[in-house]
Amino acid sequence: MQDVTRKAAGHSNRIRATRSDRIFDTVNILIMVAILIIIIYPLWFVIIASFSNSQLVTTGKVLILPKEFHLQAYRKVFSDNRIMTGYRNTIFYTFAGTFLNVIFTLSLAYPLSRKDFMGRNLIMGIMSVTMFFGGGLIPTYLVYKQLGIVNTFWVMILPGLISVYNCILMRTFIQGLPYDLQEAAMIDGCGNIGILIKVVLPLCKPIIAVMVIYYGVAHWNSYFNALVYLSKKELKPLALILREILVTNTTTASEMESAGGAESQMEMQRIAESIKYSVIIVSTFPMLCLYPFVQKYFAKGVMLGAIKG
Amino acid sequence: MQKASKTPVKRYGFRHDLRRSLRRNWALYLLVIPGLLYFILFLYWPMYGVIIAFKDFSPNKGILGSPWATYRGTVDIFKHFKNFFTSIHFYRTLRNTVQISLYTLAVGFPIPLILAILMNELQNQRFKQIVQTVTYLPHFISTIVLCGMLWIFMRSDTGLFNILRGKLGLPSISFLNDGRYFKSIYVWSGVWQNAGWGTIIYMATLSSLDTQMYEAAMIDGASRLQTVWYITLPCLLPTAIMLLILDCGSFMSVGFEKVFALQTDLTLEASDVISTLVYRKGILETSYSFSSAVGLFNSLINCFLLVTVNFISRKAANISLF
Secondary structure (H helix, E strand, O other): OHHHHHHHHHHOOOOOOOHHHHHHHHHHHHHHHHHHHHHHHHHHHHHHHHHOOHHHHHOOOOOOOOOOOOOHHHHHHHHOHHHHHHHHHHHHHHHHHHHHHHHHHHHHHHHHHOOOOOOHHHHHHHHHHHHHOOOOHHHHHHHHHHHOOOOOHHHHOOOOOOOHHHHHHHHHHHHHOOHHHHHHHHHOOOOHHHHHHHHHHHHOHHHHHHHHHHHHHHHHHOOHHHHHHOOOHHHOOHHHHHHHHHHOOOOOHHHHHHHHOOOOHHHHHHHHHHHHHHHHHHHHHHHHHHHHHHHHHHHHHHHHHHHHO | OOOOOOOOOOOOOHHHHHHHHHHHOHHHHHHHHHHHHHHHHHHHHHHHHHHHHHEOOOOOOHHHHOOEOEEOOEEOOOHHHHHHHHOHHHHHHHHHHHHHHHHHHHHHOHHHHHHHHHHHOOOOHHHHHHHHHHHHHHHHOOHHHHHHHHHHHHOOOOOHHHHHHHHOOOOOOOHHHOHHHHHHHHHHHHHHHHHHHHHHHHHHHHHOOOHHHHHHHHHOOOOHHHHHHHHHHHHHHHHHHHHHHHHHHOOOOOOHHHHHHHOOHHHHHHHOOHHHHHHHHHHHOOOHHHHHHHHHHHHHHHHHHHHHHHHHHHHHHOOOOO
């Protein structure tokens, strides 16, 4: 924005940058470059370490570029049953969960946006209370057990089905749409469901995009529910597998296999190290691929939230 | 329909309005039912379950069937609370929670503001775009991957941090096994991940400012530093105060996932917070009632804080959540 000012000034009588301004700019750029390095370097290091000989990585020989390039770690990751099952589970939870999230949030947000819908304040009240007070972990656990969803895939989808915050965002967005359109449809004899599907839904595309990203990222990254409610191996999401590999250092199935083989202890440990780096890349890759496309929507969501606040 | 309900000459009673709303908007009520059911089943039902905090819960007897908490033969429904208040956990978790929250607030609040101001001052639009894109990026990395990276980087001898320390001739430190470093690691990794993301709201505020202010200041001979101090900063202040209030509201809720993924038995003294205690006691050690009591205590404090902060902010700055 200041750039514009500068350009405008540049036409006729350009205000020359003073010495102090030039110093300010230089320092500012230096700070920014430092910040860029701090942010990018750890990520870059993970990437080069995943392709390098892990012995060189752990002794500090790999710092800028990969050395002794190989894909062995990736081959291990993609042939590891535990990781691949986790991957499949996470994809399923994310897609199914997000789909249901959006549908249920919309179907609750739309009536709440209508001023002629009596009882909307009561429902808003019921929802708001849950933002401030909850049963806590153990009572929730007992209830889920009673509902029979512990150790089934439902426990990864149903809890958190509707986020109060997201629902309010959506309601605010719909309220911001011109109401005349809905009225016109009503006069033409369209029912409430028809209005929702034919009039409101097409106009909601931007907010639905925001919702998909919010809910989707949350599903992709969540591990708390899985940690507490899932113990079946075949249901565990990727995040939980990552925790086992990265944090609690549980050896992977393929490592066990190789332990029986001719590979030495050292070799095993080396591969285990490489796997850590490559599994980070493999699990984060889909998010980073989506990132450039969704970046603008994310910002939009933050702004919508701010307007509400 | 909205207008139609406002126009009638005669005012109808509440019952009449409700009947009409039900008749005309039955489909809307139908739409709301699944959502309401969700809130009742998954959020309100557990709320009723908190009474086990006052009972000696046994899974065989169920929530209602379990007897009230008894201490030496006499009923003392606050037994579990008393146990918590007198245990070593009480002071430790409370202290850690408050310290982590304060630390996060002190560091995590000003940094995005400063970053946004600096980013806004970048003259080259392309470079500014790159800085924005890169600083937002870590926000997309999941908590568990971030913690995994920290575990790898912080390991003694072979971790990146210690390799770099070694190059400077410094001794290797096992950062994550030493309680002294826990809070700094927690807070600064959070800054690394979220500082860029936190600038979005400020950048949006800045982009809606009137450029004439800057032009006028420049014509009057203001230096860049002066325009930052006298124009940019005051313009960002209302947004900043609002965010500060929101941050204060979530003061006592230090997230479980990150703390849990970073703590070890060696650092519990510095890293144990209420949510991790609830998990350990409840899920791992199955002391259901004790854990519920701790959780209820935390919920009550959070609730109290939110309401208080909201009240103060409404009075002082006319900003409120509800």
